[in-house]
Amino acid sequence: MKQLSQILSYILPVFYLCAVYIYYNIFFGKKKELENKTFPILIALLISHAAEIAIRLSSLRAMPFSTAFDALSFLAFSILFIYLLIESGIKNKASGLFILSFAFLLQLISSFNHTWERETNELLSSPTFAIHASLTVMGYTALSLSAIYALMYIIHHQNMKKRRFGAIYHQMPPLDYLESMSIRSVAIGVILLGVGIFMGHVQASRVLGSFWFADPKVIISDIIWLSYFTSYALARAMKWRGRWMAYLSLSGFLILMTSGVIVFTLTETFHKFY
Amino acid sequence: MSELNLDHSVPIALIGISHKTAPIEIREKVALDAKEQESVLRSLSKAFEIDGCLVVSTCNRTEVYISAEEYETVIPEIQRWLDGYKKSGYFTNEQYAYVLTGLDAVRHLFSVISSLDAQVVGEPQITGQVKDAYNLAKELKTTDSLLNKIISFGLQAQKKIRRNTFLADGAVSISFAGVELARKIFNTFDDRHLLLIGAGETAELAAQHFLEKGAGSIAVVNRTLEKARELAGRFNGKAYGFDELSSAFNGVDIVISATSSSDHVLSAEFMSEISKARRYAPMFLIDLAIPRDIDPDVDKIDGIYLYNLDDLQAIVQINLDKRKQEMPKSFKILDRYVVEFEKWIATHSTSSTINRLRRYFDHIRRSEMNRLRKRLPKDNMDEIDYLTQSIMNKLMHQHIKTLKKTATDPERHQQNVELMRDLYELDQE
Structure with a gap:
């Protein structure tokens, strides 16, 4: 097997x-x-x-x-699944x-x-783990899609402005579609990731007590999510549109991924706390 | 006329004059309007020994397709008849007219249906025009099963080409290029508001395309308010004078400007204010005027996408080049359908069925004659041979008559062909 x-x-x-x-x-x-x-x-x-x-x-x-690399595979699967649904809906x-x-x-x-070794962390046997993991992966999926649509928006915008009417221009969906897909995905991603992180906190506090609050990756994750949420909410309140919103979405995702890489390098697993 | 190089594989012929062989001055003289097409179809089917005919006449071509076993004798007669009908000598003039027969004619008709022979390659109108011509011929009962099958194969080829190539993709006219560009910004034109600056024909034509694609509402701004009202009235829109330009921009997403003004009508400062008020939501502007109506610096404003005639022309050229690149691939698909048709004709045509039937009867007759030769004296054998041949021809005649009689009713004809093939096991030959 x-x-x-x-x-x-x-x-x-x-x-x-x-x-x-x-x-x-x-x-x-x-x-x-x-x-x-x-x-x-x-x-x-x-x-x-x-x-x-x-x-x-x-x-x-x-x-x-349970490991970062396992999660990446699950994220790829989740992205593929969501893309299949999107493609079925639009031509x-x-x-x-x-x-x-x-x-x-x-x-x-x-x-x-x-790794083909089973992780024996007791956090993983908690019944709420599956909910936490699923919500987090779905949150990351939505934020990944948002960043991809934002990147496509920026490329398409540049092509339209610079009159590059080649193959990329021909294949790109309309700007307003890319914008709405990106904004919707951010909204869904921020909410799902927020709830996922919160569920993780609840689960960890139940199993590990309170010392895990000082863990650097918990702090990094919380700060990143909070700044993602705040900047998105502010941009929406100020009715930002077009390429600025795309830049925001893309940079937010890049910061999130970079912080993820930093967190992964600190420990081999998400689920061990210092 | 020089001697025709005839292809006898399929009993079909074509006499035509098109944009490839004749200038517009000639084409307009040989073009047939709807009434003339009807009259030509009726006359040809009555006056000549043909099984079917079809007339395709558009601004780029006039082509007469004939289905006839003996078409080599009929072609020159029909050419002369067409010259007489149109009171011109062009159908017999080799410089302008062409005659194609057999599979060459079939391939040509396929390329016409698929818009590969069109002046603007890939434009879909020709497919509709051939369908109309075919429907008229069918209505007048001038098509036979062969023409029906050719059209059916041709339409299949056209669909496949359209589905598998980019032959019909992209706008190839300036006004449609504007719509195509706007579709790269707005997913749908529903609820999108259109503003026309100028009330001339250019602006009107461009606006028409946007409205056909579903643009929500229209406003017209013109120096002469009366003209603006007149045009706005035609589209159920609002009219504004130039002094109300700011108000006219309320809620507008698409702007088409085509005035004869020598100065810029829309300045960068003015448009900057408009875009700011829209929170930089995308706005699409086309400047169709020469000299330009819109300050080129407007394009630098956030949220605004400005294009002029040169940009639209560039898109048209790119699309035309792309269509040309698709031609070899399209012809490859088309040729596959010609081969398919050839296979079909080899097994299902009337002439093939008649030939096989004749061979079947003749085989029986000969084997019976051989048996008889062994038993009877040789003296009367020639007469007996003649007699059996005569009986066989009489029997054959009834079969041929039945097949030809139902030629105008494709379904019944096909049933009869298949019945004979089953009855005499002709496919096992």
């Missing part, structure tokens, strides 16, 4: 890369016929990833997102290249850093 999980884990980035290649061809208008074939491709990719998670779950006998497939490239990177990092 463990061997199968390992094999599948290394194959998954290849599958993601194939999907990225297909979306690359669609984006640059190389093969129009591929446009009608993306849905089964995405479904196949989703099933492969779900199978990998299920096999890992059965092999480890625990939810496979435009341009965001596929950006979103799946990001998911591919997450999966690549995850696949080559997986």
Whole structure:
């Protein structure tokens, strides 16, 4: 079982890369016929990833997102799932290249850093852990999508302003669609991540007492979330629009990810506290 | 006329004059309006030994398609008849008219339907025009099963080309390029407000495209208020004079400017105030005037996207180039359908069925004759042979008559063809 999980884990980035290649061809208008074939491709990719998670779950006998790299794989899966829903709703497939490239990177990092040892932290056996983990991953998914749409907005805005009417211009969805997708995703992401972090705090205080409050990653996570929330709320109150909102969304996400990397380097797992 | 190089694989021929062979002065002389098309279809099917005919006449082409077993004799006659009908000598003039037969004619019709032979490649109007021409011919019962099948294959090829290539993508006219650009900013035009500055034809045409695509409302600003009212009235919009320009901008998302003013109508300072008031929400401006109506510095303002005629022309050129690049791929798809059609014709055409039927009857007749030769003296064999041939021809005649009689009713005809093929097991030959 463990061997199968390992094999599948290394194959998954290849599958993601194939999907990225297909979306690359669609984006640059190389093969129009591929446009009608993306849905089964995405479904196949989703099933492969779900199978990998299920096999890992059965092999480890625990939810496979206790380590940072496990979480990245789950984040890639979650992004893929949300993108599938988005693509089913709209005809435009341009965001596929950006979103799946990001998911591919997450999966690549995850696949080559997986541990196949079960983590024995008692926090992970708490019944609220699954809720905390799911909300956090969904929050990160929404914020990732928001950042990708914001990046697309900035690229499209620059192309429109500089009159670069090439392949990228042709494939990009309208600016107001990119803007609304980015803003909605931030709103959903901030709320989900906030509730997820709060649930984590509740769970940790129940299991570990109160000393974990002084933990640097708890402090970093709380500060980052709070500043994300405050700047978003302020920008909305001041009715910021267009590229400034896109810059805000993108920089907020980059700070969040950078802080995540800092937190990961401090400890191998999210769930050990100093 | 020189001797025709005829392709006998499919009993179909085409006589045509198009934008590729004749200038507009000639094309307008040979063009057939709806009434003339009807009259030509009726006359050709009555006056000539043909099984079916179809007339496609647009501003870029006049083409007559004929389905006939003996088309080599009919083509020159029809060419002369068309010259007589249009009182011109162009249909018999090799410089302008072309004649294609068999699979060449089929391929040509496929390329016409797929807009690969159009003046602006990929424009969808021609597909509709061929469909209209076909419907008229069907209504007048001048199509036969062969023409029906060719059109059906042609439409399939057109759909496949449209689905799998970028041949019909992108705007290829200036006013549509404006709409295409705006669609890159606004997801939908519902609830988007349009402001026209100037009440001339250019502004009106551009506005029409936006309204057709669902723009919510329209306001017209013009130096002469009366003209603004007249144009606004046509679109159920509001009219403003130039002194009310600020008010006219209320809630506006799309601006089309096309005045004959020699100075800038919209300054950067003015537009900066407008954009600030909108909290820099995206606003799309097209300047169709020469000299330009809108200060180019307006484009530097946050939230404003300003384009002029050169920008729109650049988009049109890019789209045209892209369509040209798609042509080899489109022809590849088209050729696959020609091959498919060729396969179909080989197994399902009337002539193929008749030939197979003749071979089947003749095979029986010959084997019976051979048996007879062994038993009877040779003296009367020639007469008996003649007699059996005559019986066979009489039997064949009834079958051929039945097949040809139902040629105008495609469904019944197909049923009869299939019935004969099943009955005599012709497909197992």
